[in-house]
Amino acid sequence: MRDYNKLIIELSKEGRKAYSIPKNDVETVDPEKYIPENVLRKEDPKLPEVYEVDVIRHYTNLSNKNYGVDTGFYPLGSCTMKYNPKINEDMAKLPNFANIHPRQPEDTVQGSLELMYELQEKLCEITGTDGFTLQPAAGAHGELTGLMIIKKYHEERNDTKRTKIIVPDSAHGTNPASATAVGYDIIEIKSRKDGSIDLDELKGALTDEVAGLMLTNPSTLGLFERNICEISKLVHEAGGLVYYDGANLNAIMGKSRPGDMGFDIVHLNLHKTFSTPHGGGGPGAGPVGVRHDLVKYLPVPVVGKKDDKYYLDYDKPSSIGRLMGFYGNFGVLLKAYTYILKMGASGLREASEAAVLNANYLQSQLKKEYKLPIEQVCKHEFVLSGMKDSDVHTLDIAKRMLDYGVHPPTVYFPLIIDEALMVEPTDTETLETLDNFIEIMNKIKKEAIENPKILEEAPTTTPVRRLDEVQAARKPKVKWD
Amino acid sequence: MNPYLPITPEEREQMLKKIGVDSIEDLFCDVPEHIKLKEELKINDPLSEMEIRRRFSELGKNNKNIDDYTCYLGGGAYDHYIPSTVGHIAGRSEFYSSYTPYQPEVSQGTLQYIFEYQSMLAELTGMDVMNASMYDGATATAEAALMALRIKKKRNKIIVSKTVNPDTIDVLETYCHFRDIELEYLEEKDGETDPASLEKIDEETAGVIIQNPNFYGIIEDVVHISEAAQKSKSLLIMNVDPSTLGVLEAPGKLGADIVVGEGQSLGIPLSYGGPYVGFMGTTTKNMRKLPGRICGETVDEDGKRGFVLTLQAREQHIRREKANSNICSNQSLYALMNTVYLSTMGLSGMKEVGNQCISKASYAYKKLLETDKFEKAFDKPFFKEFVVKSKVDAEKINEALFENGIIGPLDLGKINEDMKNHLMFSITEKRTKDEIDKLVEILKGVE
Numbered sequence: 001m002r003d004y005n006k007l008i009i010e011l012s013k014e015g016r017k018a019y020s021i022p023k024n025d026v027e028t029v030d031p032e033k034y035i036p037e038n039v040l041r042k043e044d045p046k047l048p049e050v051y052e053v054d055v056i057r058h059y060t061n062l063s064n065k066n067y068g069v070d071t072g073f074y075p076l077g078s079c080t081m082k083y084n085p086k087i088n089e090d091m092a093k094l095p096n097f098a099n100i101h102p103r104q105p106e107d108t109v110q111g112s113l114e115l116m117y118e119l120q121e122k123l124c125e126i127t128g129t130d131g132f133t134l135q136p137a138a139g140a141h142g143e144l145t146g147l148m149i150i151k152k153y154h155e156e157r158n159d160t161k162r163t164k165i166i167v168p169d170s171a172h173g174t175n176p177a178s179a180t181a182v183g184y185d186i187i188e189i190k191s192r193k194d195g196s197i198d199l200d201e202l203k204g205a206l207t208d209e210v211a212g213l214m215l216t217n218p219s220t221l222g223l224f225e226r227n228i229c230e231i232s233k234l235v236h237e238a239g240g241l242v243y244y245d246g247a248n249l250n251a252i253m254g255k256s257r258p259g260d261m262g263f264d265i266v267h268l269n270l271h272k273t274f275s276t277p278h279g280g281g282g283p284g285a286g287p288v289g290v291r292h293d294l295v296k297y298l299p300v301p302v303v304g305k306k307d308d309k310y311y312l313d314y315d316k317p318s319s320i321g322r323l324m325g326f327y328g329n330f331g332v333l334l335k336a337y338t339y340i341l342k343m344g345a346s347g348l349r350e351a352s353e354a355a356v357l358n359a360n361y362l363q364s365q366l367k368k369e370y371k372l373p374i375e376q377v378c379k380h381e382f383v384l385s386g387m388k389d390s391d392v393h394t395l396d397i398a399k400r401m402l403d404y405g406v407h408p409p410t411v412y413f414p415l416i417i418d419e420a421l422m423v424e425p426t427d428t429e430t431l432e433t434l435d436n437f438i439e440i441m442n443k444i445k446k447e448a449i450e451n452p453k454i455l456e457e458a459p460t461t462t463p464v465r466r467l468d469e470v471q472a473a474r475k476p477k478v479k480w481d
Numbered sequence: 482m483n484p485y486l487p488i489t490p491e492e493r494e495q496m497l498k499k500i501g502v503d504s505i506e507d508l509f510c511d512v513p514e515h516i517k518l519k520e521e522l523k524i525n526d527p528l529s530e531m532e533i534r535r536r537f538s539e540l541g542k543n544n545k546n547i548d549d550y551t552c553y554l555g556g557g558a559y560d561h562y563i564p565s566t567v568g569h570i571a572g573r574s575e576f577y578s579s580y581t582p583y584q585p586e587v588s589q590g591t592l593q594y595i596f597e598y599q600s601m602l603a604e605l606t607g608m609d610v611m612n613a614s615m616y617d618g619a620t621a622t623a624e625a626a627l628m629a630l631r632i633k634k635k636r637n638k639i640i641v642s643k644t645v646n647p648d649t650i651d652v653l654e655t656y657c658h659f660r661d662i663e664l665e666y667l668e669e670k671d672g673e674t675d676p677a678s679l680e681k682i683d684e685e686t687a688g689v690i691i692q693n694p695n696f697y698g699i700i701e702d703v704v705h706i707s708e709a710a711q712k713s714k715s716l717l718i719m720n721v722d723p724s725t726l727g728v729l730e731a732p733g734k735l736g737a738d739i740v741v742g743e744g745q746s747l748g749i750p751l752s753y754g755g756p757y758v759g760f761m762g763t764t765t766k767n768m769r770k771l772p773g774r775i776c777g778e779t780v781d782e783d784g785k786r787g788f789v790l791t792l793q794a795r796e797q798h799i800r801r802e803k804a805n806s807n808i809c810s811n812q813s814l815y816a817l818m819n820t821v822y823l824s825t826m827g828l829s830g831m832k833e834v835g836n837q838c839i840s841k842a843s844y845a846y847k848k849l850l851e852t853d854k855f856e857k858a859f860d861k862p863f864f865k866e867f868v869v870k871s872k873v874d875a876e877k878i879n880e881a882l883f884e885n886g887i888i889g890p891l892d893l894g895k896i897n898e899d900m901k902n903h904l905m906f907s908i909t910e911k912r913t914k915d916e917i918d919k920l921v922e923i924l925k926g927v928e
Contacts, residue, residue, distance in 0.1 A: 005786055008597055008824050019564055019830040024837050025914040026844035031728050031836060034843070035862055038704050039693075039730045045604035047828045052566060055824045059570040059594070059817075066590030068578030079580055083485060087530050089572070092752075096541030101554045102754030103891055104545065105879070111543035112753045122524045137616035137755070138810035140797070148659050177797035177807035181627075182659040186802045224511040253522075255509055260516045271810065275485075277574075279814030280591040281581040281613070281774065283756035299655070321655030325557055325619035325648050325743065326754025341536060344527030347483050353505045354486045360508055361496045377508055402586055410583075413798075430487045431496070462586040464787040472779035472791040476768065478610045479600035 002463040004061040008048045009480050011058060018052040046480070065463040066280070067407055073433050075362075077381045077410035077422025078172070078220060080250045080272035082351075085342065088276060088335035097334055102326040106311050112330065113310030116303040119337045120287075126348065127249075127266045128259025129289030133298040135328040139247060142267030142286025143178035143214070148320040149265055149290060149297045150212045150241050151182055156318065159239065162211035166202070166240075170195050170221060170414045175214045175245060184211060191416055194374045195221030195383075197231055206238040216245040217261065218252070220414040221374065222359065222381035222424075232262025241265060241294075246286075249273045250426070251356055251379035254349025264291050274336035285332040299323045354427035355380040358434060362425055365438045369445040373417055380426070384409075386419035390448045394419040396455035397444055399466065403459045404440045483527065547751065550888045551916050555866045555907025556696070557618065557646050558754065559746045561724060561834065562911050564825045567748040571818050581774075581810070585789045586781075591813065592788035595776040598820040599762075605726040605823075605831075606740040607733025608762035613774040613790075614816040615759030615808065618720060618743025619649040622690060623656035624772050624806060625718045625739045625761060629688030630662065631770045631805065632716060632738075636687035642667040642674040642706075644695035645720060647896055653690070672697045672859030672868065679709040686715040688739070693721055693729070697905065698842075698866025699859060700729070707736035723747055723760070723819075725864050727831030728839070739763050748822025749815055758815035769795060772806030837910035838865035841917065845908050848921045855924075858903050865909055868893065871902045873927050878904065881927045887920060 031040060050058075068074075074081035092098065100109055120132040136142040147165070154162045165179040170191045179186055187210070189201040196219065213235045217225045225231065232242045244263035250273045258266045270276050271284035278284065290298065300319045301312035312327070343351060356379050363372065363382040371385040386394055398408035398421070410422040425434060447454045459465060482489075488496070493505070502508060509517070528536070552560045571577065575590060582588030582595075599611040615621035626639045639657060641650060643666050657664045667689075668675040674691060682689055689710045693701045703719070710717040716738040721729075724746035732740045744758040745751075763771055769792060777791035797804040826834065842865050849855045855869040871878060875892045882889035894901040908917070 007593070007600075008820075009600070012827075017827065017829060018566065018825040019827070021562060021830075021833060021837070021910055022913070024840050026840055026917070028836070029840045029843045031839055034839065035700060035729070036702075039700055039702075039735070041726070041728055041730050042734070043731075044828055045601075045726065045731070045831070047601060047604060047826075047831060048824050049827045049829070050824060052825065055566050055821060056569065058824070059821060060573070062590040062593050063570075063573045063575035064590070065587075065593075066575040066579050067584075067587035068575050070574040070578040074580065076580055076583075081580055084574075084578055085485060087533060089577075091533070091537050093568075094537060094541055095546045095548050096544045097537075098750045098752050099546040099548050100544055100753040101547055101552055101560065101751045101888065102558050103554045103556055104888055105883075108545040108883075108888065109543075109753065111540035114543065115540055125522050125524050137620070137812070138808075140807045140809045141616060141620070144807060148655070151659055173797040173799070173801045173804070174807050174809050176802035177800070177804040180802045180804070181807045183661060224509075226511055226513065229513060229516065252512070255518060256512050256516050257518065260518075277577045277814075278580045278810075279577050279812075280579045280588075280817070281813030282810040283616075283758075283812045283815060284810040321658065322648060322651035323620070323655060324652065324755070325617045325646075325757070328754070329756040330753040331750075331756050338533060338537075341525060341528045341533050342530075343483065343485075345521040345524050347486070347527045348524075349521065350483060350486055353508075354488055356508050357488065357493060357496055357500075357505060360500045360502075364500045377502075377511055379511075398584070399586070402584065407580075407587065408584060428485050428487070431492045459586050463589050464586055464781040464785055465783055467585050467781050467787045467789045468779045469789050469791065472777040472789050473793075476610070476775075476791055477778040478768075478775055478791070479596070479603040 002064055007480060008058050011050050011054050012048040014049055016049045016051050018050055018055050072406055073429060073437055074407040075409050075423050075425050076407060077424040078247055080424060080426055082275055082426040083428035084275050084277040085339065088338045091338045092331045092334050110310055113303050115334060115337055117305055117310050119333055120303060122340050123268065123287055123289055126253060127289045128257030129266055130292040131295030131298055132287055132289045133302055134287045134333050135299050135323050136286035136288055137324060137329050138282060138284040139267060139269045139286045140174040140178055142288045143174055144181055145288045145299060145323055146243050146265040146267055147178055147182045149294055152297045152320050153241060153294060154211055161209055164209050165211055166205050166213040168197060170219055170416050171214060171216060172220065172245060172247060195219045195223055196225055197227065199227060202231065202234060206234060208239060210238060210240045212241040212243055214243040214245060216248055218248045218379035221383050222378045224379055228261045247272060248380060251352055253352040254345060255352055264294060270332055270336040275339040276332045276335040283329045283332055285329045351427040358425040358429060362423055362434060366441055369442055381422060381424035383417050384421040385417050387445055387448055392448045392452050392455050394421050400444050400455045400458040401440065403461045406437060406440060547888060550886055552888045553890045553906045554888060556891050556905065557648060557743060558751055559907060559909055560911055561746050561909045563748050566825045567818050567821045570821045571814060576817060577814050582790060589787060592776050594817050594820050596778060596788050598816045599776060601820065601823045602760050603762060605723055606762055607731025608740050609765040610768045611760060611762035612771050613776055614811040614813060615761050615773060616812060617757045617759045619652040621741035621759030621761045622649050622720050623653045625741045626653060626688055628739060628770050628772065629716045629718060632767055633687035636685050638663040638665060638685045639688050640665045640667060640682055640686050641690040643669040644674050644697060645690060645692040646696045672699045672861050673701055674706060676705060679706060682709050682713050682715055684713050686713060688716040688718045690718045693719060694725060694864040697868050698863040699861045700864060703735045711736060725835055728835035744819045747819040749818050756812055756815055758812040758819060770805060773808050773811055834910050841912050842867060842908040845906060845917045848917060852921060852925050866905055866907045868903050868905045871904055875902045875904055878924065878927055881923060885923050
């Protein structure tokens with residue numbers, strides 16, 4: 001079945017139909033007589049003509065070539081691929097939530113608005129912030145929102161010379177890209193060997209041209225930034241704001257809050273920390289929280305409450321403006337809300353504790369055969385630097401894991417670690433799964449010593465083997481003929 | 482015990498021992514004491530599934546859904562029929578529980594549907610290359626403006642028609658403001674882009690943005706706008722509704738350099754405004770200026786056809802601050818829904834949906850004008866949406882309709898003060914003659 005290798009268009013035969021809609025029951029208007037000739041379609045688009053069973057079998061066969069969290073262990077560092085509870089999916093499909101038009105009058109959507117309002121409140125408490133927007137569609141969109149808020153804050157103070165954002169070299173690629181997208185220049189500062197901020201580097205970079213600092217904590221190496229309070233103090237003293245990239249919140253829920261660490265602006269990845277599925281690349285949701293004096297800058301609309309009525313608040317003269325066509329990825333927000341209801345305060349704390357326990361357990365066992373560049377307690381993830389006693393490449397290790405039926409960790413990120421393998425087991429795995437992973441990693445180590453060719457030729461059991469990416473880029477074929 | 486946290490207390494002790502620490506707290510020794518939370522977060526206690534269902538049932542009672550009410554709202558989100566195939570395929574967790582396809586050997590399902598999605602959208606829009614999706618139609622439009630500036634490096638102006646969806650314009654304004662991009666407007670006249678304002682397009686203009694059909698449902702005179710853009714070598718950015726493209730000319734044939742739009746009308750539930758999915762495409766010439774992911778066909782070591790993410794040197798994880806865009810996560814699962822929708826509807830289905838929209842909207846328009854309660858607001862060909870001017874107070878109309886199980890048209894007066902008592906009806910293939918006749922009958926009685 002996994003050999004299935006057809007495109008849907010290759011199943012097409014003229015006249016086949018997979019749909020049925022009722023016959024038109026009003027007078028037919030002939031588009032050719034009604035629509036101006038020069039905007040009328042002349043050539044048919046090449047779309048499939050197939051039966052319903054063809055559609056279902058085709059995409060079912062494609063699904064069989066995919067690996068998801070529901071298939072198995074997915075320790076993809078920085079991505080928090082935890083199990084996605086099924087109740088989330090069920091709630092999102094309820095007609096009273098799925099079948100609501102975004103332009104319905106507020107009186108007819110009080111349930112949706114109440115849910116959003118409550119979620120805003122819960123996220124404020126979880127992060128130690130004072131106001132939230134649920135609008136951003138993804139983490140990077142949240143970063144964009146946060147940076148616009150930073151820019152607006154300085155604009156309103158007429159502090160126009162602040163044109164730079166500081167980003168450590170260990171940061172996610174989205175951080176510098178988002179700062180560029182709102183017109184900032186980047187100052188990249190070198191991290192110390194353990195991935196933490198070098199205070200001297202930071203002090204050297206802080207001038208009256210700096211608008212803010214973007215930071216992930218725990219860092220992308222999975223380590224808590226011990227000097228975080230001093231860092232935020234330094235940035236504040238220099239007149240800048242401190243931005244929290246929430247990719248790694250799964251390590252600290254209920255243990256410590258970005259707001260209490262001195263962060264002014266926080267984005268969350270609901271599709272990571274709050275168990276909404278990643279959907280093969282999205283949709284996510286990247287809500288943004290801010291401290292009290294920045295609430296006025298949040299994008300319009302935010303959900304307000306007055307006398308037991310919920311409403312969309314557009315009356316925010318200092319707002320940065322609108323960032324989505326409507327109110328954000330509501331269906332994703334709803335799933336995160338469901339998860340928070342399910343977990344409660346104690347459950348969120350326990351999830352972070354479990355994520356940290358599992359990561360430290362794997363780290364303690366894997367460091368025997370793999371290089372661990374920084375020997376200390378990690379948070380929810382850790383980074384290995386290739387294998388001990390062997391110079392096989394991380395890529396080959398990752399590809400061999402596919403043959404053993406587990407998804408590899410994130411590879412070659414963060415950039416500051418050589419041959420990086422970034423392992424994030426998350427909170428939802430059993431001890432057997434973790435032990436099985438250790439066993440696989442050790443087997444691969446043994447293979448690398450005894451017969452490294454096995455790794456170089458891997459994978460051999462997957463639906464396709466290694467793909468020619470050079471050809472794909474040199475002669476791009478990005479649609480069917 | 483929490484069912485999603487499967488480590489038992491005994492296992493925890495074993496694990497801590499192997500790590501070489503005494504307690505979970507020892508694993509948090511790196512968090513400074515004064516920023517450690519001393520008590521639980523002040524949110525809800527854990528709820529069972531049953532309690533969660535009850536909570537949703539309570540909340541849901543305060544929503545009115547469009548299964549129970551007939552919906553005439555549009556303005557960027559539409560009540561089209563969604564075939565059963567869409568939910569069943571998108572509900573397969575091999576698709577929805579996977580991450581971005583960074584390991585292509587175990588992601589061929591995702592990669593191939595992206596390739597098929599790009600192909601079908603390219604066919605519909607007449608473009609050479611589409612990306613793997615954007616957040617929604619509005620953000621795709623803003624990204625198209627930024628892309629135009631990347632192509633026309635020496636220019637710093639974007640011109641947008643006032644007949645574009647006002648929420649899309651709002652998003653565009655936000656993006657442009659923070660990049661110091663000059664934004665100008667083509668005026669609206671009789672419901673379409675005012676031909677007289679086309680002279681604003683000049684040598685400083687990187688891109689001209691129009692929507693077709695426009696916000697008011699009217700089919701724009703694209704050819705003339707396209708010519709005006711070409712004259713000053715500005716890029717034409719067209720925001721289109723893909724559900725119209727079985728009938729309307731492909732934007733690529735009309736001179737569009739960048740095509741964007743909202744994919745909600747292709748099989749995506751209304752879901753109070755999201756998730757939806759933006760699409761974006763361009764010509765081969767400008768391929769490397771596109772933001773976002775692109776999937777390409779290639780072969781594996783055995784020569785077997787396969788798919789990978791390609792042209793990644795445009796993207797943030799490689800190029801960082803020099804990337805085309807900061808976009809990382811997109812709306813992949815919703816691109817799958819578009820793909821399954823288009824596979825199900827096929828060529829004839831897309832034509833049928835388009836034709837029924839035109840016929841039913843024309844029927845409703847005619848019937849409403851016959852009541853004497855309404856007059857024409859504009860007199861231009863429209864697709865599935867139209868505007869009429871009401872002689873009765875708009876709020877009264879919507880109240881009366883709601884009492885009769887109808888979520889009425891969009892009250893444009895609430896968006897634009899100049900359009901008091903202008904109502905915009907959206908009529909999809911889902912509406913029946915009986916429903917439209919009932920609508921008209923109720924409106925006849927409103928005073």
